[in-house]
Amino acid sequence: MPEKTLTAQDDLSTKMGTEFVIRFYRMLKGTAIYDRNNVAMDQYTQECLQAINPVIKSESHLFLKVVRDNCFFNNVKIQVRADNYPIFKGFLNEMKKRWIGEVEFEEEVSKEHLKDLIFLLSGLEENNESNYLYVKKQLEYRDIRHIHVGKLEFFKDEEIYVDSEDQKRRSKEVYFKSINMVKEVMEGIKNQKVVNIRKAKRLMQNAVNAIMQDDSALLGLANIKNYDEYTFNHSVNVAIYAISIGQRIGIPKKHLSHLGMAGLFHDIGKTRVPREILNKAGKLNAEEWEVIRTHPVVGTEMVMRMKEWGELSTRMINGAFEHHLRYDLSGYPKLTRKRKVTLFGRIITLADFYDALGRPRAYNRFPYVSEKILGLMMERSGRDFDPILVKVFINMIGIFPLGTLVLLDTNEMGIVVQAQEESDLIDRPKVNLLFYKEGQYRKGKVVDLTEKDETTSQYKWTILKTLDPNEYSINVAEYLI
Ligand SMILES: [Fe+2]
Ligand SMILES: [Fe+2]
Structure with missing residues (x-):
């Protein structure tokens, strides 16, 4: 389906489509908890009908099709708002693992028929390509002729479904491999050796894949703050938070791994800060702070001097140079000419702030709890941080982060x-x-x-x-x- 410019009709389709997906998905998830005659289930069904029948009245049918990571509603692509992104992702996951790619209603639907459909879908086995045939037959048995489902179109380059244990295992592997890799690269840089960027890129691509499937495993790992080696964990955590924010606001996949790389090496300049200052147990004095504050500029110079980054260079500079600038440029380094902080810079700023405050370390003995950090973010939203990203971030972490x-x-x-x-x-x-x-x-x-x-x-x-x-x-x- 070709991309086209947005019209009022498209806008309306997006609105109706979004309502439908939200309510349909709520019903589908409800089946795991409630039985058919439960009051809550009744209410979900009622609400879903209110998103279906008016559409059929005005457009004579309702057709939802899943194509890769998009939903088309009566052939118009639904433009997903950032705050609805997790719901769509969840919905797409549920559909994909059942191999169902189309749902169509040709006439107004009754409560009982809609429930029939939902419970049929919910009962399907995972990963069975012929599920749609089974649903078809079952609907025929019940003489439901105006509801159709279709098979998911398979695209070679994507994995349709990974079970959650496998996903967990893979995320763990990506996480700990990344820590070792960052260590290797940072030490290589320190000793002025040629570093292998390819490995880092590949790991970030794996991280992006894992996060796009389900970010809970990697976010969970990032939320555990009791690892020993602060610097390397911090780097990996910032990359994970950054990629997770990025995917929620719809940054394309290819750029997400660049964002991950920029997150991973945002503090590269710290390899030039003396260890005594970085690990100092007491409070830093003014001179020591001055040294710490050089790391964005030092990092930028280091990136510029290294040929290995290639096309990534600009992105790496965004991360290294901008992560302490702040949204209103009140941070450091001080700029002589005012300009806007790039999106990558703004994302990494948030990721860095959250991770840095949430852990014990030399000059920050008592780490803040997540709630408090999110509170600070809200307080400083619009000044230190991009207000829209703050909202996305808080939603992502939740008031009870994984591991609480x-x-x-x-x-x-x-x-x-x-x-x-x-x-x-x-x-x-x-x-x-x-x-x-x-x-x-x-x-x-x-x-x-x-x-x-x-x-x-x-x-x-x-x-x-x-x-x-x-x-x-x-x-x-x-x-x-
Ligand atoms: Fe930093
Ligand atoms: Fe940092």
Whole structure:
């Protein structure tokens, strides 16, 4: 389908299409928690019908088609807004793993028929190419002739579905390989050796692939702040946060790995700052701060001197030079001529700030908790940080980041292991419950805090407060990795 300029009609299609996808996806996810006659399920169905039937009245049919990472609504591509991106990603994932690429309604639909369709879809096995034939048959048996589903068109260059354990394992591999690679490259640079950039590029491409599938595993690893080697972890974390923000605001895949590279080496100039200053236990004096503040300029000069970066050079400079500039240019280095900070620079600034404040290190003994850092970001939004990116970032991290130890109203403790995709459910993540046995905490089951009690319609679990894992001698990493 050719790209064309936006018209009012396209705008309307995007609006209606977005509504449809959100509500359809909510129903589909609802089937995992509720049974067919549950009140919540009834309500979701009702809401979804309100997004279907008016379309059929005005356009005589509703046709949704998945093409790669896009949804077409009555043949118009839905322009996804940044804040809806996670929902679309989740929806596309659900469709892709079932090999369903088309849904069509030719006449107004009833509640029962829509439920039939949704429960049929939800019950499909994963990775079965002929699923669509099964749904077809089932709809025929029920004499539902006005609803059709179609097969997902397969494109060779993409992986359709990776199961979550495999994804976790791969993310872990990418993470720790990246740490070693950064170490190698940084040490190479320090000793003025020729460094192998190709390996770094390849790793960042793997990171982009993993993040585009599902960013929870890598974000989880980045959120664990108790690794030993600060500098290298910091570099990798900044790259991960940057790529994750980038994909949420729709930066194309190729540029995402460049963004990752720029994130990875944003502090390259620090290799020229004496160790005594970097690792100083007490407060830095004015002169020492002066030295630290040279690292963006020093880094930029280093990048410019190295031929190896090639086409990446400009991007690397964005990262190295701009990451302490701040949105309103009140940071450092001071510019003689005012200009705007580039998008890459603005993204890396946020990623850097979040990671730097969230960990213990020489001159920052007590790390801030995530909530506090996000609060600071909001406070400084528009001055230090790009306000739009701040919103995207907060949504991405959530108020209970992966790895947070929480106390629930059932008096159980648990660790946040997965965020919800809808931003209104941001306080109801998936939690791995813990139980205490023979002197230590052990892994229990994973529960979904959006789950409600069938009879009372009350949430089964609610987070009361966050706890400090060190106080309970719990190693959060074990639950995420
Ligand atoms: Fe820095
Ligand atoms: Fe940094």
